[in-house]
Amino acid sequence: MTLSIWRYAHLALAVISSAFLLILSITGVILAYDAIEEKTPAYRVKNFNEITLAQSLPALRDAYFEVLEIKIDHNDFVTIDAMDEDGNPLQGYINPLTGEIIAEIKPKSDFIQWTTALHRSLFLKEPGRAIVGIVSFLLMLITISGFVLILKRQKGIRHFFAKVNKDFFSQYFHVVTGRWLLLPVFIIALTGTIIFMVRLDFFKSENIEIDYKNKTSDDITKELKEIEFFQNTKLSDVERIEFPFIPDDAAEPFIVHLKDRSVFINQINGDIISETQYPYAVVLEKINIDLHTGRTNIIWAVILGLASLNIVFFIYSGFVITFKRTRTKIKNKYKASEAEIIILVGSENGTTLFFANQVQKQLISDGKKAYLSEMNRYQAYPNAKHLLIFTSTYGLGDPPTNATHFKELVSKIPQNQKIQYSIVGFGSKSYADYCAYAEDVDQFLSQQEWAEQIINLQTVNDRATEDFVNWVQLWCEKSLYALATTPAVYNSKVPGLKKFTVVEKTSVTEDNSTFKVVLKAQSGLKFESGDLLAIYPANDNKERFYSVGKSNGAVQLIVKLFPDGLGSSYLHNLTKGDSIQARIMANPNFHVPQSTNKIAMIANGTGIAPFLGMIQENSTDIEINLYVGFRYNNSLTQGYQTFADEQIQKKHLQHIHFAYSREGNKQYVMDLIQRDAKYFTNLLKDGGIVMICGALKMQKDVEMLLDEICITYNGTPLQHYIDNKQLLTDCY
Numbered sequence: 001m002t003l004s005i006w007r008y009a010h011l012a013l014a015v016i017s018s019a020f021l022l023i024l025s026i027t028g029v030i031l032a033y034d035a036i037e038e039k040t041p042a043y044r045v046k047n048f049n050e051i052t053l054a055q056s057l058p059a060l061r062d063a064y065f066e067v068l069e070i071k072i073d074h075n076d077f078v079t080i081d082a083m084d085e086d087g088n089p090l091q092g093y094i095n096p097l098t099g100e101i102i103a104e105i106k107p108k109s110d111f112i113q114w115t116t117a118l119h120r121s122l123f124l125k126e127p128g129r130a131i132v133g134i135v136s137f138l139l140m141l142i143t144i145s146g147f148v149l150i151l152k153r154q155k156g157i158r159h160f161f162a163k164v165n166k167d168f169f170s171q172y173f174h175v176v177t178g179r180w181l182l183l184p185v186f187i188i189a190l191t192g193t194i195i196f197m198v199r200l201d202f203f204k205s206e207n208i209e210i211d212y213k214n215k216t217s218d219d220i221t222k223e224l225k226e227i228e229f230f231q232n233t234k235l236s237d238v239e240r241i242e243f244p245f246i247p248d249d250a251a252e253p254f255i256v257h258l259k260d261r262s263v264f265i266n267q268i269n270g271d272i273i274s275e276t277q278y279p280y281a282v283v284l285e286k287i288n289i290d291l292h293t294g295r296t297n298i299i300w301a302v303i304l305g306l307a308s309l310n311i312v313f314f315i316y317s318g319f320v321i322t323f324k325r326t327r328t329k330i331k332n333k334y335k336a337s338e339a340e341i342i343i344l345v346g347s348e349n350g351t352t353l354f355f356a357n358q359v360q361k362q363l364i365s366d367g368k369k370a371y372l373s374e375m376n377r378y379q380a381y382p383n384a385k386h387l388l389i390f391t392s393t394y395g396l397g398d399p400p401t402n403a404t405h406f407k408e409l410v411s412k413i414p415q416n417q418k419i420q421y422s423i424v425g426f427g428s429k430s431y432a433d434y435c436a437y438a439e440d441v442d443q444f445l446s447q448q449e450w451a452e453q454i455i456n457l458q459t460v461n462d463r464a465t466e467d468f469v470n471w472v473q474l475w476c477e478k479s480l481y482a483l484a485t486t487p488a489v490y491n492s493k494v495p496g497l498k499k500f501t502v503v504e505k506t507s508v509t510e511d512n513s514t515f516k517v518v519l520k521a522q523s524g525l526k527f528e529s530g531d532l533l534a535i536y537p538a539n540d541n542k543e544r545f546y547s548v549g550k551s552n553g554a555v556q557l558i559v560k561l562f563p564d565g566l567g568s569s570y571l572h573n574l575t576k577g578d579s580i581q582a583r584i585m586a587n588p589n590f591h592v593p594q595s596t597n598k599i600a601m602i603a604n605g606t607g608i609a610p611f612l613g614m615i616q617e618n619s620t621d622i623e624i625n626l627y628v629g630f631r632y633n634n635s636l637t638q639g640y641q642t643f644a645d646e647q648i649q650k651k652h653l654q655h656i657h658f659a660y661s662r663e664g665n666k667q668y669v670m671d672l673i674q675r676d677a678k679y680f681t682n683l684l685k686d687g688g689i690v691m692i693c694g695a696l697k698m699q700k701d702v703e704m705l706l707d708e709i710c711i712t713y714n715g716t717p718l719q720h721y722i723d724n725k726q727l728l729t730d731c732y
Contacts, residue, residue, distance in 0.1 A: 010145040011322060017138040018315050020122075024135060025311035027119035028188070032305030034112050035295050043077040043093040043102055053230035053238070053256070056096040061224065063099025064090065067243040072235060074295040079105055096235055133196025139311075140189035146178055147186075152394075170320035171349050177310050184307035185314075191292035198285040205279030216269040227270030229256075229263065259286060321349065330357075330372050333364055339371030341481075342384045342419075346375045346391030346403030346437070351463055352426045354492050356390045359472075362483050365542050365566065375403035380413055386479060387421040387451070389441060397436030407444055420454040420479070421445055424471050428462050435459045454478045465490040466589070476696055484545055485696060485731050488532055488587040497581045498525065502574050503554060508561050512636045514606060517571050519555040519580070529613030530590035530730065533557065535582045537570030544570075545585070547606075547693055547730055549613025555584070558609035590691070590730040597622055598688035600680060602669055602702055604629040607694025610730065612643065618652040625679075629659040629669040629698070669698065670705050680706060681713035684721045692729045699731040 014021075045051075060067050064082040071079045080099070082090045092101040108116070121128030151157060197203065224230060237258055244252035244267050253273055254265040260283050264273040294301030330353070336342070343360055347353045356372055363370035371381075375391065394400050423445070425438025435457075442457040455478055458471035465487035472483045504518035519533075529550045534543040544567030549556040561568045574580070592599070592614050599622060601611045608628050615624060626644065630637050637658060644656035657676075659667035673680060684690065690706070692699050706727075707718035721727055 010142060010149060011318075013138050013142045013145065014315070014318055017135050017142070018319075020131060020135040021139060021311060022315055023122070024119060024132065025308045025315075027115050028308035028311075029305055030115045031112075031119060032294055032301050032308055034108075034115075035293055035301040036298055036305065039075050039298050039301075041077075041093075041103065044075060045078075045095050045097065048076050048096075049234065049236045051096055051235045053233045053235060053241075054225045054227065056235055057230060057241075057254075058224045059097055060094075060099045061243075061247075069240065069242050070094075070096070071240045072238050074290065076236060078235070129196065129199065133193060133200070136189050136192030136196060140186065140193055143182060143186040143189055147182055150175060150179060150182075152398075170317035174314065174317040174321060178314070181307045181310050184303050185311060187291055188304060188307060191288040194288045195285060195292060198281050198288075201281075203279075203281035203284065205281055207279060208277040209274065210277065211274045212272050214266075214269075214271050214273075216266075216271050220269050222268070222270045224267075227265065229265055229270060229272060233258075259283065330374075332371050332373075334369045334371055336371050336373065336379055336381055338383055339369045339381065340383055341368055341370040341386045341388065342381050343370060343372045343388045343390070344375045344378060344406075345372070346389070346400040346406070347426075348392050348394050348400040351492075352390050352392050352400075355424075355426075355460075355468055355490055356388075358490050359388070359483060361542050362489075363481065365544065366482055367564075368481065375399075375406040376409070378406055378409040378413065381415060381419070382417070384415070384417075384419050386454070386481075387419050388475075389421065389423045389438075389445075390426065391423070391438050391441060392426040393431075393433060393435055393437040397433040397440065399437050403437070406441065410444070410448065414448065415450040418450055418452055420452045422454050422471070422475050423457050424468070425457060425459040426463065427459065434461075473696065473700075477700060482696065482732060485699075485729065486532060486545065486547075486587055487589050488585045489545055491585070497583050498522065500555065500580050500582050502576050502578045502580075505574060505576060508572070509635065511632060511634045514558060514560045514636055515572060517557045517559060517574065518551060519557070519582075520553075521555070522579075525555075525584060527555070527584045527586070528591050529617065530592070530610045531587045532585040533582055534585055535567060535570065535580060537566050545732075547587075547590075547610045548584075549609045549611070550617060551613055556609060556613060558606040558612070560606050587730065590693070590728055592618070592622070593689050593725075593728070596687055596689045598683055598686065599624050600627065600683055600688065600690045601625070602627045602673070602690065602692045602694075604669060604694040604698045607692075607698075607731070608640065610693055611691070612640075615647050615653050618647075624653050626653060626656045627659070627669050627672050628656065629661060629667075629672075629694075631660065631662040633658070633660050633663060668701075670701050673702065673705055673709070677709045677713065681709055684710060684726055685714055685716075688726065690721075690727050692727070692731060694731055696731045699729055703727075 060070065060080070060082075064080070065085045066083045068081045068083065070081070073079070078094050078096045080090065080092065080094045080101075084090055090101070091105055093103045093105065094101050117123060120132065122131060124131065233256065238256060239259060240257040242255040242257075244254060246252045248268070250266055250268045252267065254267055256263045256265060260278055262276045262278075264275065265271070266273055290296045291300075292304075294304040341363055343356050345353050345356045347356075360370045360372045369383075375389065381387075391403055392400050399406065423438055423442045425435030427433075427435045427438075438457060438459065442453075445451045446453060455471075455474045458467075458474065460467040460471070468490050469485050469487050473485050475481070476483050476485075499522040500519040501522065502517065503520045504516070506516045508515050527548070527550065529548065531548055532545045533548045533555055534545055536542065537544060546557050546559065546567075549558075557571065559568050559571050561572050590610065601614070601624060603611055603626070608626075611626060615626065618624060628640070637660075641656065641658075644653055647653035648655070657672050659669050659672050661668055680690070684706075692702055703718060710716050710718050710721070718727070
């Protein structure tokens with residue numbers, strides 16, 4: 001049976017029974033608590049399990065004028081129903097060895113009685129009992145299907161309690177608590193079902209009556225303590241004892257009700273007169289009631305209470321999972337037939353789809369025709385140039401639910417033109433079949449004549465944004481499309497929107513298309529230079545990201561105005577006093593490290609923005625050199641030089657190095673780095689940090705040059721320093 005069948009069965013059963021399960025689980029928690037609470041009074045005497053009827057019955061007869069009945073409940077508390085010499089009733093919890101009344105019997109509160117009635121029959125009497133029985137049976141099926149799903153997820157019983165990949169809290173909670181409480185929940189469901197079946201006379205059987213011939217003459221009298229049956233019967237095995245109505249009358253027996261039978265005892269000579277053996281259905285019902293209620297064991301009552309409470313959270317987390325899987329999160333501006341970039345997603349819990357959404361939004365914002373869909377909706381794409389596939393793996397290398405038909409569809413619908421493809425696999429390295437389905441798809445597409453692989457399969461472990469950014473950088477380099485390479489852009493946990501007011505803004509000039517915007521948050525805002533500001537220029541939930549610097553507590557942006565740039569035009573049209581809705585995205589991977597005292601900052605164009613804030617806030621302990629590249633030496637760069645002179649005087653900056661690509665000797669920042677090769681190699685060798693912000697192409701050129709320099713002077717490739725977190729980048 002396929003995974004989807006088990007999943008749909010699990011979901012359908014939960015949907016059908018959820019309302020009733022919610023009622024039964026909440027009342028079950030209350031009744032479990034009541035079962036625990038009623039055990040707290042010390043009405044159970046010491047060594048109760050060793051007391052025989054031969055010890056107890058004589059003591060009770062001596063202590064009371066007339067004893068009608070004693071009962072032993074599931075807590076091993078003994079209660080008596082007796083009368084005094086004046087005919088007044090006496091009832092209470094007693095010590096069975098002395099007859100002393102320990103406490104009076106208190107009835108259940110109205111609330112507990114109300115809860116019990118609701119739990120048993122929903123106040124609907126017999127129809128209600130039938131509903132409760134059916135819901136118990138459905139819960140049993142839900143538990144079984146859940147068990148199968150966990151087995152498939154965890155790759156068999158051997159790995160049943162292995163690590164669970166935490167896609168999001170509800171999914172993680174649902175699986176982890178499901179494993180630990182699976183058995184108690186199953187027992188609740190099974191016992192509830194059996195109790196219902198017994199009461200429907202599903203297990204039909206009759207009492208067995210056995211009569212015994214008298215072995216002893218009625219003329220022989222035995223004291224109660226001498227009667228063999230009483231000597232061999234423990235009080236703990238008894239549920240109820242009916243005392244003879246008339247003492248010393250052979251026709252009036254003791255009736256001892258045990259768990260599986262009732263025994264009639266001659267009170268004179270102690271012979272067994274007869275016994276009634278209960279049918280197995282009665283015994284079965286008692287066993288299942290004990291298991292279902294936890295009334296016989298406080299630890300089991302606690303477990304049942306937790307399991308019942310967990311059913312409530314199962315319902316909640318299950319519907320959250322379903323909502324995440326089924327809600328419509330794919331919106332396309334362009335049709336599949338007109339798109340040049342096709343993004344197909346195989347996602348079990350929606351996490352992979354989030355990454356795909358972030359990529360699609362950026363491509364569309366950049367004017368590219370990108371189309372996003374599920375892998376099971378693969379079709380012909382007549383104008384496609386690139387195919388991106390983001391997929392997770394489920395179970396033993398299986399496809400996610402929305403990718404099960406992908407290979408079949410590809411075989412039926414080949415594309416009519418060459419399409420470059422790239423695959424990103426999402427998973428967790430804690431599983432042996434890490435990204436196995438992505439590997440399968442990669443191998444499958446490599447056999448299609450129309451498909452051309454642009455870069456090798458890339459994988460993302462535990463949703464690590466750094467891993468995903470590695471793919472972004474590789475794909476952008478090969479495809480020449482621009483995507484953000486800041487990990488924070490692909491982090492799903494982001495704060496809400498805040499109101500920002502423009503407190504300063506410069507204008508562009510004929511020789512300078514770059515301007516500065518300073519924004520102040522309406523309420524307190526914590527951020528650092530290097531974080532990102534997300535703005536919404538079209539008011540359509542499509543974000544534009546800008547690296548920010550911190551200037552006197554305000555957000556400072558350096559923006560280049562592009563003629564058709566939606567984000568830059570939006571910011572340029574702002575005037576002092578205007579307000580916008582935006583949000584700060586923490587970007588801790590591009591903050592000033594506290595573990596070094598030497599930093600080389602490299603930027604081109606607007607990439608200088610976060611560095612201005614970092615320098616301004618720098619303590620004198622960190623030695624900073626700033627390398628920046630611009631096209632022209634104009635009023636903008638002269639302003640940066642003035643800023644640098646002030647910071648050098650304050651010892652916040654050691655030196656600033658300019659490269660101009662369109663005038664003078666026409667330099668790029670790479671030329672400055674080559675010139676100062678020894679400085680950079682010594683910096684990295686001594687544990688210093690290199691930070692790069694600006695264009696992605698510039699970053700790649702700088703990294704290639706630094707790699708050559710490091711190998712030449714240090715005999716160590718740049719990758720060593722990258723792995724040591726000595727190279728920090730925020731490029732686009």
